[in-house]
Amino acid sequence: MAVNSPLPVSADLKPVAGIELGYAEAGVRKANRKDVLVMKLAPGATIAGVFTLNRFCAAPVQVCKTHLAQASDAAPIRALVINTGNANAGTGEEGLARANATCAELANLLGVKPEQVLPFSTGVILEPLPVDRIKAGLPAAIANLKTDNWFAAAESIMTTDTQPKAASRTLTIAGKKVVMTGISKGAGMIKPNMATMLGYLAFDAKVPQTLLDQLVKDAADQSFNCITIDGDTSTNDSFMLIATGAGELEITSADSAEYKELAAAVSALSQNLAHQIVRDGEGATKFIEVTVEDGSSVEECRKIAYSIGHSPLVKTAFFASDPNLGRILAAIGYAGVDDLDVSKLNLYLDDVWVAKNGGRNPDYKEEDGQRVMKKSEIVVRVKLARGTARASIWTCDLSHEYVTINADYRS
Amino acid sequence: MAVNSPLPVSADLKPVAGIELGYAEAGVRKANRKDVLVMKLAPGATIAGVFTLNRFCAAPVQVCKTHLAQASDAAPIRALVINTGNANAGTGEEGLARANATCAELANLLGVKPEQVLPFSTGVILEPLPVDRIKAGLPAAIANLKTDNWFAAAESIMTTDTQPKAASRTLTIAGKKVVMTGISKGAGMIKPNMATMLGYLAFDAKVPQTLLDQLVKDAADQSFNCITIDGDTSTNDSFMLIATGAGELEITSADSAEYKELAAAVSALSQNLAHQIVRDGEGATKFIEVTVEDGSSVEECRKIAYSIGHSPLVKTAFFASDPNLGRILAAIGYAGVDDLDVSKLNLYLDDVWVAKNGGRNPDYKEEDGQRVMKKSEIVVRVKLARGTARASIWTCDLSHEYVTINADYRS
Numbered sequence: 001m002a003v004n005s006p007l008p009v010s011a012d013l014k015p016v017a018g019i020e021l022g023y024a025e026a027g028v029r030k031a032n033r034k035d036v037l038v039m040k041l042a043p044g045a046t047i048a049g050v051f052t053l054n055r056f057c058a059a060p061v062q063v064c065k066t067h068l069a070q071a072s073d074a075a076p077i078r079a080l081v082i083n084t085g086n087a088n089a090g091t092g093e094e095g096l097a098r099a100n101a102t103c104a105e106l107a108n109l110l111g112v113k114p115e116q117v118l119p120f121s122t123g124v125i126l127e128p129l130p131v132d133r134i135k136a137g138l139p140a141a142i143a144n145l146k147t148d149n150w151f152a153a154a155e156s157i158m159t160t161d162t163q164p165k166a167a168s169r170t171l172t173i174a175g176k177k178v179v180m181t182g183i184s185k186g187a188g189m190i191k192p193n194m195a196t197m198l199g200y201l202a203f204d205a206k207v208p209q210t211l212l213d214q215l216v217k218d219a220a221d222q223s224f225n226c227i228t229i230d231g232d233t234s235t236n237d238s239f240m241l242i243a244t245g246a247g248e249l250e251i252t253s254a255d256s257a258e259y260k261e262l263a264a265a266v267s268a269l270s271q272n273l274a275h276q277i278v279r280d281g282e283g284a285t286k287f288i289e290v291t292v293e294d295g296s297s298v299e300e301c302r303k304i305a306y307s308i309g310h311s312p313l314v315k316t317a318f319f320a321s322d323p324n325l326g327r328i329l330a331a332i333g334y335a336g337v338d339d340l341d342v343s344k345l346n347l348y349l350d351d352v353w354v355a356k357n358g359g360r361n362p363d364y365k366e367e368d369g370q371r372v373m374k375k376s377e378i379v380v381r382v383k384l385a386r387g388t389a390r391a392s393i394w395t396c397d398l399s400h401e402y403v404t405i406n407a408d409y410r411s
Numbered sequence: 412m413a414v415n416s417p418l419p420v421s422a423d424l425k426p427v428a429g430i431e432l433g434y435a436e437a438g439v440r441k442a443n444r445k446d447v448l449v450m451k452l453a454p455g456a457t458i459a460g461v462f463t464l465n466r467f468c469a470a471p472v473q474v475c476k477t478h479l480a481q482a483s484d485a486a487p488i489r490a491l492v493i494n495t496g497n498a499n500a501g502t503g504e505e506g507l508a509r510a511n512a513t514c515a516e517l518a519n520l521l522g523v524k525p526e527q528v529l530p531f532s533t534g535v536i537l538e539p540l541p542v543d544r545i546k547a548g549l550p551a552a553i554a555n556l557k558t559d560n561w562f563a564a565a566e567s568i569m570t571t572d573t574q575p576k577a578a579s580r581t582l583t584i585a586g587k588k589v590v591m592t593g594i595s596k597g598a599g600m601i602k603p604n605m606a607t608m609l610g611y612l613a614f615d616a617k618v619p620q621t622l623l624d625q626l627v628k629d630a631a632d633q634s635f636n637c638i639t640i641d642g643d644t645s646t647n648d649s650f651m652l653i654a655t656g657a658g659e660l661e662i663t664s665a666d667s668a669e670y671k672e673l674a675a676a677v678s679a680l681s682q683n684l685a686h687q688i689v690r691d692g693e694g695a696t697k698f699i700e701v702t703v704e705d706g707s708s709v710e711e712c713r714k715i716a717y718s719i720g721h722s723p724l725v726k727t728a729f730f731a732s733d734p735n736l737g738r739i740l741a742a743i744g745y746a747g748v749d750d751l752d753v754s755k756l757n758l759y760l761d762d763v764w765v766a767k768n769g770g771r772n773p774d775y776k777e778e779d780g781q782r783v784m785k786k787s788e789i790v791v792r793v794k795l796a797r798g799t800a801r802a803s804i805w806t807c808d809l810s811h812e813y814v815t816i817n818a819d820y821r822s
Contacts, residue, residue, distance in 0.1 A: 054741060054744035056741055056769075089741070090770060094770065125735075125737020125741055126736055189741065231721070232723065232738075233741070235737075235740070312813070313599065313641060317817070317818070324535065324536075327536065327600075329467045329500070329501040329536060329537060329646070330536055333465035334466070340466045354537075359503025360501065398723075398814060399814060402723070
């Protein structure tokens, strides 16, 4: 299931000069599906990432952080390897050894050092990584490395996703062309905290490492860090931003107009990829934006927005198209904003004013709420009358299909 | 659906001297069901309560707090009135007026003052309370006031509950007999914060107000404040403890052995009532205890226990009897205990040692996990190796039936 399927993803994703992609069917968990992806970066590329804050962060995430910290101009990151079917999380020392073994094998095949490879895994937690099958699949992945393999790459990182997630954009900044393409995956265990599992976005402008580090954080905060499907923060969340430097634009300062334009484009494309994840949320039939306005801080707006977005009662009401909107008030009330004066609170569902000054709006009619609830895209807007801060998050409903998918995931 | 139904609830609930109960079919939301309950207290009774911390606390909760604060020896609380079908929450000033009107009507019929009545409501939020129908039902409720109406009282406060929840106990403290009976309701919007919606426990010992205030807090903290079904804290949670004083025992000091014995019995019976709520959780097929041990504080143990108990992925795995136990590690990891050293963490499922020092226990066998997951009562035990604190919470699984119930609740 997916909201408004099929998604506007097609095969006309733009190649980004300086990056090649190759996949394999390695049989990590199931046969006959793309489950290993290699991304090869040309010399001159910079890369930055943000990772899950889950304390059980997976072995590949730990290896990624180490390799990124060790990377230098003399020995930059040159390749990424991603497998589905197994998260290599909750696997202790042996998990680290297997993530490192994967890097070593790919490094050997590409003629680089193991520290120049970043590993990523997604799938079941607490099971040993079948590292031999992954290693055996690498030659095939390398054999089909191509710059125009983005769609196949998006397919090869899917798990419970029903559709590949990808987006592409070409823009001109200061008269110079920039090509930007990204892919992401994820449909359950989605409440990213720093990034989601998994997103990769590359463009061909040249950006110094320190600026790229900032850029990836800003983009994640405005996109992947604003979505939730089930409130479960994954052990493997990773969002990587790659500047190949093989195109026309070169960024030298964070204060430049060029940087700001590039950052806005990266955020917009990241948001697009993040929304694709919510639209393909496990069992999702509706795409819901929750915006909280007039708060005293962004943090309290986010707290309330997430409280609404995580409530199983709110989510099932959306699934049923039932304007049982008191459940939204209850979720606002227990969000943990202790000094909230509910008598000043207003609630809107799209253009319908539902709650006025903390109570039912006398002009609110059930049929108006019903009309909005039947839509597949809905905006919930809460006005707090406490200040000028605002925040939006994006989420989906909770359906029978979610239970079915997650009751059957491993079988 | 209910775990291990039918519950061990029968009609042999002990009357508590000093308290009479009467119900009516007032048609608050639906016809032909008991939906109004009156509890009448004899002179000499003391009463104390704990209420929801939800900022959208319902009108009746606000009125209860006011009336409890005003109560005195000269004008003590003499009656409670409870309706189902409508929560009278998110209803603003008009909601307060209607809660007060209900109190005034009952007070008039009983010959007491409105401030001597406590009102309670449970049901749909954000809809006007049909106060005229409730008032019209009160004479019938008063006409059937009886001391042995506890089972009918438990039935009359049900909403999505599939079974009435009640328990009774007779004990002897310092040679004096104490009779104790309680009822509760709730199956969804259950993650009590101070108390659950709704619980009433009465006994016939005499207890001064200050001690009763402490007793109700302690009992709630060890029972209703340790359960969760869907993480949604209700707007109407209330737990009331009544000491009728009509029996043999009189408590005069919190330091007495008698007080400690009574407090232990109240906590045990409260826990029993709280467990009944979880066992009848909307769609529940399994009753799950999550115990976190060896923590550095009770608070962090509770954080981790609730993180596990709220995870939709963990709950659907229990529903499916699928030992996809990595999901439990993920939930521990994102619980917000930032300095948690996962390499010292151990996880058990009943007697099965699943994760050892943060990774899969080499001796763990999938079939052992499977065996436990198939049971209808399961203990998840997490050992943190950080200290000596511990906490337990009780929860249930997440099934198709939960979605069905909450998608259909108002229809």
